[in-house]
Amino acid sequence: MSTAGLLACSAALAGQLLAASPALAQQGPAPSAAEEACKAGSGSYQWQMEKKLGLKEDGVQSTEDCLAIRKLQNRLGIKPADGKADLKTYRLLLVDEVKKNPNAQGKCPVREYRVTCVDLNRQILWVQTGKKVVYAPVPIRSGKDGYETRLGWHKIYLKRERHFSTIYNNAPMPHSQFFDGGQAFHGTYSDLFKSGSHGCVNMYAKDAKRLFDLLKVGDRVYVWGTKPGTGKRDGGRIPDDVLIAQGFGSDRIAQDPTADVPPTAEEVAAALRE
Amino acid sequence: MSTAGLLACSAALAGQLLAASPALAQQGPAPSAAEEACKAGSGSYQWQMEKKLGLKEDGVQSTEDCLAIRKLQNRLGIKPADGKADLKTYRLLLVDEVKKNPNAQGKCPVREYRVTCVDLNRQILWVQTGKKVVYAPVPIRSGKDGYETRLGWHKIYLKRERHFSTIYNNAPMPHSQFFDGGQAFHGTYSDLFKSGSHGCVNMYAKDAKRLFDLLKVGDRVYVWGTKPGTGKRDGGRIPDDVLIAQGFGSDRIAQDPTADVPPTAEEVAAALRE
Amino acid sequence: MSTAGLLACSAALAGQLLAASPALAQQGPAPSAAEEACKAGSGSYQWQMEKKLGLKEDGVQSTEDCLAIRKLQNRLGIKPADGKADLKTYRLLLVDEVKKNPNAQGKCPVREYRVTCVDLNRQILWVQTGKKVVYAPVPIRSGKDGYETRLGWHKIYLKRERHFSTIYNNAPMPHSQFFDGGQAFHGTYSDLFKSGSHGCVNMYAKDAKRLFDLLKVGDRVYVWGTKPGTGKRDGGRIPDDVLIAQGFGSDRIAQDPTADVPPTAEEVAAALRE
Incomplete structure (x- = not known):
């Protein structure tokens, strides 16, 4: 197994390195x-x-x-x-x-030891020991279509505070914690809510640092679900943001109460007559 | 006629739902x-x-x-x-x-009844009863190439305060007023000054609400002109923004007064000699 | 030689005219x-x-x-x-x-007369008379792949304060100073740090004006180096921003001190076992 490839996973940052988001660059101060x-x-x-x-x-x-x-x-x-x-x-x-009870759905196995729970459906991550949440849920961005973050049990086997991707254009991967081959938790400076990673679990830089300070080599990781927009679970008909919200139990906004009532034949005829 | 297709027109929002414009997200406060x-x-x-x-x-x-x-x-x-x-x-x-006299060009028919005037050349909309402007002109975004907003007379036949596109990725269409098949006036949250719609007349959300509150089923709509960038009216040689400005009577900025004077043969020769 | 083509060089602005950067449009005030x-x-x-x-x-x-x-x-x-x-x-x-000694690398020829020095490696421009810097270095954007700004000695042969491209979608080229066919120094309103021009040397509008006020027809220009991202000098493996920084003598950020130490066979085996 090549270690060159092993440590190479990264966010899809290639095109963004030279062209750091102008939107971010223009960020104004808060009131x-x-x-x-x-x-x-x-x-x-x-x-x-x-x-x-x-x-x-x-x-x-x-x-x-x-x-x-x-x-x-x-x-x-x-x-x-x-x-x-x-x-x-x-x-x-x-x-x-969901910060008080992120595991209400019971998808993350409760163990005596510490488990980092990665929910691809809702695109969040938290850490629990038994039923106690020791690191509250934070937003993540997992692997995009064709680069899905691998499911199931993993274990942190390598930590690198200052890491740059060896295959994805030198992309910065601050506070990397590898849990499965080249797949790692790490900070990102790009938009968490857009597109997807090359398999890693992207986090805000500050969240990645806190997780880095918390976990140790050997810590367990459990991944489940499907990142909306990958795996064709919905045939592409339901937008990603709606799927994520549904994962949280938030329904999509309902149509106008009368929206399911088609226009009458007279209405349509009248509209088309002129 | 399928009502599923009938109410489906929407802005070209598909790719933007999950990835709401970072520019907008970063908007700073005004001084x-x-x-x-x-x-x-x-x-x-x-x-x-x-x-x-x-x-x-x-x-x-x-x-x-x-x-x-x-x-x-x-x-x-x-x-x-x-x-x-x-x-x-x-x-x-x-x-x-043009807010005081949007119909100076006389393109929108003056009638005793209320007419919503949609000028695709200038990408604006206003409402007039007779010669009286009862809803001042606002910017719009009409259908892009291949999805042109249909010309001529139409009539509002269906109003939906809270509507989501049934064929364009659940895109929000607040305050929809359908005037021709799936083509409607409605609010948009994306950039009015970029690209084009799938045939609808996109408006600022607040403008769409005011128009919704004003018009009634049966109200007349008149559409004319060509959205710059569609219909190949200019062979693509003149930029869209220049065409729109020309629609308003604003000339393009002139070249430098001397710009039409080519460099002399000596100037060119001297420049190329070294 | 056609003068229509001669004065046509411009930044790659075509797609941006109608859609002026929303990021810029949303720029908030500084604290x-x-x-x-x-x-x-x-x-x-x-x-x-x-x-x-x-x-x-x-x-x-x-x-x-x-x-x-x-x-x-x-x-x-x-x-x-x-x-x-x-x-x-x-x-x-x-x-x-590098503002105090931009020519520390000695790449720009020192002459008794005034020379405008264009360093494609570092994407900067300055003016020197002898060893004296008379216009401090400013950032530029030169021609992208396939449109490289031509190397070697040139001479300013035409100045146009208010110029619009005749072949690139009427793109504004404020304070143009042509030094080789259609290639000119000129101001741009788009992002200097993204993509590349069609061969011209793009500058901030205010810098282009200052340069316009300084130089005269006949002034010498010297261009050297390679714009990162063009010419395949690095086979595309090193990001543009790293190459530019290296041109300035700034090394890339080093990996974590332990990053070159591969995980032990036990670490990998343990990580893959579960």
């Missing part, structure tokens, strides 16, 4: 005063956030919506806390909602 | 104090904005340029009001310039 | 007060910036890191000064480090 006006427009997850936060569900950003979303962002440490109903805020809220 | 330094660099529409605002036309951002652009952005409600001469600011200024 | 919290997360060049600034090298953003990076950004005039270890900040720091 510094409570009284600062909340001005973000409507976001892609407007309805979902309105529903979650008990706001009026109309799919349009209001000042009340903006303030409530910003308050949530501040509570969850999301930057910038601009009040926008974006994917990152939505996904981090889903994670937050 | 909160008048005295805040204006620091944005030169923007893609620097010359155009300098010309529109009566500033020195040199294609380079100055503090004076930045302050004037930011003042305009604040007047038009553009966020963030950072003073950047970007496409959004430029397009919204073009719309603002 | 206005020293005491403003520094909240940017880890950036793609976290390790590199930590090393350059003498910070703890752990690949994870700390408040100390953020403040030090923001201080640097303010010194270099980078907007927004958000403390993020992004590509732009990293590249501009590399340029800043």
Whole structure:
């Protein structure tokens, strides 16, 4: 077995190294005063956030919506806390909602020893000893189609604080912990909520560091589920974000109550007549 | 006629659902104090904005340029009001310039009843009753090449406040008003000034809501023109943004006064000799 | 020789005209007060910036890191000064480090007359008269693969303050100074640190203006080196950003001290057994 290949797994960063995300580069500061006006427009997850936060569900950003979303962002440490109903805020809220009992579905085996639980369905990771959660769930990005993170039991066998991929364009893999061949937990500087890795379990850099400080060689890892968008489990008809939300028990937003009522023949005829 | 297909038109959002625009997600707050330094660099529409605002036309951002652009952005409600001469600011200024008399070109039929006027050339929409504008022009995004929004007279035949596309990846279509088969007015959370829809008329979510509150089933819609970038009307030689600006009567920025004077044979020879 | 083709060189802006970068459009203001919290997360060049600034090298953003990076950004005039270890900040720091002696490598010929030195390896440009630097180095973007900026001696033969490409989609080329056929120095409004031009030497708009004000027809230009990512000089195995940094004498970040020690057979066997 070649060790050159062994330590090479990495996020799909190849094209992003020279071209670090301009969006990130342009990140503005978060509001510094409570009284600062909340001005973000409507976001892609407007309805979902309105529903979650008990706001009026109309799919349009209001000042009340903006303030409530910003308050949530501040509570969850999301930057910038601009009040926008974006994917990152939505996904981090889903994670937050299960932080007290991430194993409610019972998918991660309860053992006397410490187990790192990797749920590909919900794209989260936590650590438990027995039933006690010793590292609260955090968002992850696992392997994309064709590079799926391998399922089942694994064991941490190698830790590297400062590692760069040997086959994926020198991509940085801070705080790598290899658990199966070239597959490792490690930090990433790219967007966790977009695309997928080459098999590794990508995490926020700060989360990867905390996990690195916690785990030791020999620690057990258990992986289950399917990353939405891989494995064709849904024939591609259901969007990834809806599948992830369903994994958390959040239904998709319902159509308008009358949406299943087709227009009458008269309505259609009238519309087409002119 | 299948109603499943009937209500399916949507923006080209498929690839964007999971990957909500990082740019939007990173949106910073607008400056909160008048005295805040204006620091944005030169923007893609620097010359155009300098010309529109009566500033020195040199294609380079100055503090004076930045302050004037930011003042305009604040007047038009553009966020963030950072003073950047970007496409959004430029397009919204073009719309603002025709708000008092959007039908100066006389393309939208004047009727005793209410008509929603959809100008594909300028990518704007307004509503008029007789000659009175009852809903001021707003920016839109119509169907891209191969998915053109259909021309001529239509009639609103179905309204759905909360609708998701049945064929385009569950894409949200807030405040849908169908006027021709699967083609509808509806709000979008993606970039209005980029690409095109699958045939629908995309609008800012807040504008779509106001239009939803205004129109009733049976209201007339009139569509004319050609979305720049579709229909090959220009053989692809003239950029879309220039075509749109020309629709508004704004000429393209002229070349340097001497630009049409070719270099002399001596100049070229001298340049190539060494 | 056709003058239509002669003046047509431009940045690869075609697809960006209508769709001006949303990232730029969303640029937030820089922090206005020293005491403003520094909240940017880890950036793609976290390790590199930590090393350059003498910070703890752990690949994870700390408040100390953020403040030090923001201080640097303010010194270099980078907007927004958000403390993020992004590509732009990293590249501009590399340029800043050689500003006192850009010709330390002796690649640009020292002449009694004024020479504009274009280093494709490091993607920088400066002007020297004899050994005296009369225009400090600035970042550039030269021609991409297949459109390489031509090497060797050239001479400015035509200046156009306000120029638009005649073959590349009317792309703006502010403050053009043609030095070899259609290849010119000119300002750009797109991302200097991404992709490459069609052969021209792209610069920040403000830098292009300063160069325009400095140089005269007949001034000499000398171009050498290879733009990373072109010419296959490295077989594509070394990332562009690493090659550029190496041009500046900055080594790539070393692997973890223990990274070259392969796992023992026992470690691998244990990892694969379960």
